[in-house]
């Protein structure tokens with residue numbers, strides 16, 4: 001099974017296309033699907049090391065003893081699903097369907113839309129995914145400005161602006177190859193990054209801004225482009241609204257003012273603005289740095305405005321729009337099943353923890369635009385147009401919300417470690433009546449579950465992707481091997497629950513293949529027709545049809561104004577109030593970024609080959625700062641914010657700007673004892689979420705994304 005078959009690696013979000021091969025030892029190997037475009041990294045070669053790992057979950061487990069005690073018994077699938085359905089029904093009957101919350105990562109389960117369809121059939125609205133702080137929130141700002149997500153035309157790009165991206169053959173290799181090709185044909189690279197990264201070394205211009213000040217730089221670029229008349233006046237006049245308000249807003253953002261805020265030279269700001277505006281085809285590819293700041297909305301909005309006023313929209317950065325024809329994830333989700341009174345209950349739309357841009361009340365603002373384009377379903381771009389707010393959700397799970405949330409499902413999502421405010425999430429999960437986790441591993445989140453259900457992994461499943469709606473393209477991936485042990489695919493589990501909960505009609509397909517054929521029927525295809533590995537296109541709305549409320553590019557966003565927020569981008573200086581109250585106690589600004597090559601988010605620490613490359617969680621610190629704190633290279637140290645502490649191994653690093661430290665994301669040690677006594681396999685000792693609170697001052701006010709890069713301040717000392 002599987003040799004020569006096309007699949008998609010999902011060990012990370014790179015989504016590299018691979019073909020299965022049989023190794024000499026009978027083990028599964030994979031190779032790039034296109035030998036002429038070898039976008040694949042060493043993690044993919046570890047497919048069988050992962051799939052056949054002795055610690056992988058391969059049977060359903062039921063908790064015995066106290067929650068979090070780390071004691072389990074094996075249970076059959078039927079017993080597990082019967083009991084879960086009965087307990088969930090009891091929660092819904094007592095508290096309503098809004099008392100069910102789901103945190104999911106569609107890439108980890110190979111499905112978008114299925115979980116939402118089940119939830120919508122039940123009337124449940126509280127859904128979140130990690131895309132809330134990673135690309136999904138970017139998509140919602142793009143939507144507010146020009147209606148859908150803009151993707152760069154790499155084949156034509158002659159100027160690339162990176163906000164903190166550090167690409168190589170282990171971190172988005174496909175984009176890295178495109179970057180290298182663009183640079184080889186003479187493209188200009190502008191890198192905005194406080195660190196001197198390998199990618200920054202390739203750059204023609206490197207702006208080493210102070211952490212968290214990117215939005216101020218972008219405002220100054222807009223200022224220069226408008227003041228020097230470098231914008232595309234024809235495009236602005238024909239397609240944009242809000243230009244006069246924008247001009248007025250950025251007038252104060254001179255390069256000199258931005259230079260003071262960002263700590264870079266004013267002339268460099270002017271020069272790079274001119275380079276961007278005067279390019280034939282400049283692109284600002286997506287990067288996660290912009291998603292994890294308290295100024296995230298403003299930074300992303302400023303990036304969108306730069307694309308628009310310089311005339312690059314649909315001429316360098318393509319705004320494709322949601323698909324027409326072929327059933328995409330949002331159409332499968334069937335949001336029309338939800339009654340208005342249930343929608344109104346979604347957490348985060350209003351009240352003290354309101355961050356509305358990613359919620360259903362924002363999605364409703366685009367209804368007329370969607371109807372004008374003839375789209376017969378409610379779009380859910382990257383799973384975040386219809387999401388609840390995580391900080392509001394976790395508060396409600398702790399009993400601090402407008403109503404109780406009492407059942408929590410984590411579906412391919414290590415929730416405990418994926419957001420800010422880790423201890424608050426642990427408390428939220430512990431307060432539930434029912435916790436169910438669908439996973440490959442006994443993760444820190446799974447360690448708090450009542451039932452742990454063993455999920456398949458990417459090489460063991462068929463997928464009609466992509467799992468998120470970004471562009472109107474459908475791709476097929478085919479299973480290379482049968483699922484290990486008793487592992488199951490998510491559709492089978494979701495259908496098993498739907499049948500038991502009395503909403504089986506919502507998931508009528510016998511299996512995933514039948515579902516895929518149903519999704520492809522409108523374009524006259526079956527799942528097997530896609531075996532050549534080539535994507536098929538669903539129809540896209542006409543170019544130039546911007547799906548905003550006005551039908552134009554909204555430089556001043558009516559959606560943001562309707563939601564009660566500033567329609568224009570701005571900059572607010574990040575501030576950690578506890579650190580500000582005690583000057584000198586927390587001397588370093590913390591940056592939770594620079595993802596490691598040997599792991600991906602919270603995964604891969606259990607893989608011997610990769611763990612050997614990165615055995616311990618590293619604090620990167622400038623040598624002068626390390627000397628000042630008495631911290632030696634390779635020594636354990638304590639890193640403490642006003643909200644929590646972690647222990648990390650110091651790595652002296654000249655590339656790390658003085659006055660800042662980098663703390664790693666996603667660190668736990670699967671080999672250590674689990675459960676609450678073991679600190680969830682050391683997740684409570686090492687993970688960045690212990691340092692970063694989800695307090696309002698550390699959240700972007702519009703989207704609720706946490707400031708993980710440049711807000712929280714820490715102290716460092718030897719352990």
Ligand code: SF4
Nearest residue numbers: 009012014015016041
């Ligand atoms: S970059 Fe590596 S781990 Fe990520 S999808 Fe591609 S091959 Fe897989």
